[in-house]
Amino acid sequence: MSLDHSDPPAAAPLVPLHCxxxxPAGPPVRTTLLTGTPVWWISRHADARQVLTDPRLDRSxxxxxxxxxxxPYPNILDTPESLLNVDGPHHQxxxxxxxRAFTPRAIARWRPWVATxxxxxxxxxxxxxxxxxxxxxxxxELPVAVICRLLGLDGLDRKRLSHWSEHALATTAFAPEAVQAAILEFAVFGTELVAERRRNPGEDLVSSLVRAADEDGEVPEDQVVMLTVGLVLAGHETTMTTLGNALVYLLTEDREAWRELxxxxxxxAAVAEQLLRAVPLGDATVTPGLLRRAVADVEIGGVLIRAGDVVAADVFAANHDPAVYPGAWQESLFAPPDAPHLTFGAGPHHxxxxxxxxxxxxxxxxRLAGRLPGLRLAVPVEEIAWRTGLLTRSPQSLPVAW
Incomplete structure (x- = not known):
């Protein structure tokens, strides 16, 4: 089976991700990854949630x-030492x-200064x-400013951070050698940062992480480093992507919703949740979903998945499963989704x-809609420049006026 997600041909102009x-969601089916490896494609919401929560399917x-x-592409998500690729008691x-720093209660305490x-x-x-x-x-600038303050990185070179991030999440945008070199630089930065916070601890999140790891005594140093690097990367990249794609939709397709925001x-908050559910982070051209591998036989959606098989939970399809989310998402933009979506994953790796x-x-x-209700794109939507060749896709530039 071939899965195209209705993406435009490579040579055609890229369309906004909300388009x-x-x-269609259905039972598990066999397809192949770009490497030729067979994979079970999982598209129904209940099945995808099972893939992400069942301990018989893991990352490591x-x-x-x-x-x-x-x-076929080296990227930071495939680093075995990263938290994403560790399972079981050690992962916990x-x-x-x-x-503890990212619980809803902790986030609520940060809200006033984030609003500022x-x-x-x-x-x-x-x-x-x-x-x-x-x-x-x-x-x-917004997510970078927030994560830099949380991690105590106010003097961080923003251009260098952008370089590391784009290479770390690259597919075809850069040569593999350049990607590996950037990831190594990023890791060196993380190593030096962890060492510096161990010598001069503060109240920032990196210092808290180092203290907790040292008190535990069983967390390897390379995982402390990878977790630190992961926080720097994830703390801004996906938020930037989501916000950029949300603005493309609101400023082109739903001007009334923009004013109502x-x-x-x-x-x-309701609009943000619907957009998080409905608009994907990327084109899914590298893998057809979030990957797991079966460590034991497991039944998913009435299909027996054998130990050793690779499965891909298609979160985009699951988030549009009509059995869970009836009707067009645009028609209920100001109402919370009918069920928790899977954009942030589920289970141990949520x-x-x-x-x-x-x-x-x-x-x-x-805040942006309240201050600039007349905000509009200053170029036709067809002329938006996109960041491509990465695991995510968002506007490279977004000229606006009002």
Missing amino acids: LRAA SLYAEDAPAVT RVRRTVQ VVEELVEQVAAAEQPVELVTAFTR AGSEEQA CLGAWLARMELELALH
């Missing part, structure tokens, strides 16, 4: 000696070192000469930064 249609076995190749131990960061950036946009390039001025933060991303997105949309 992509999810493949994807990197066992007998594991088949799952991606490493995750505990940082997850948003408002400052919005005012800078409003005071700038039009047109304003919104990626540089807002969609990238100024009504309340609660309304903005995204640590989910609540932070939600808060940044809803505050950004609410």
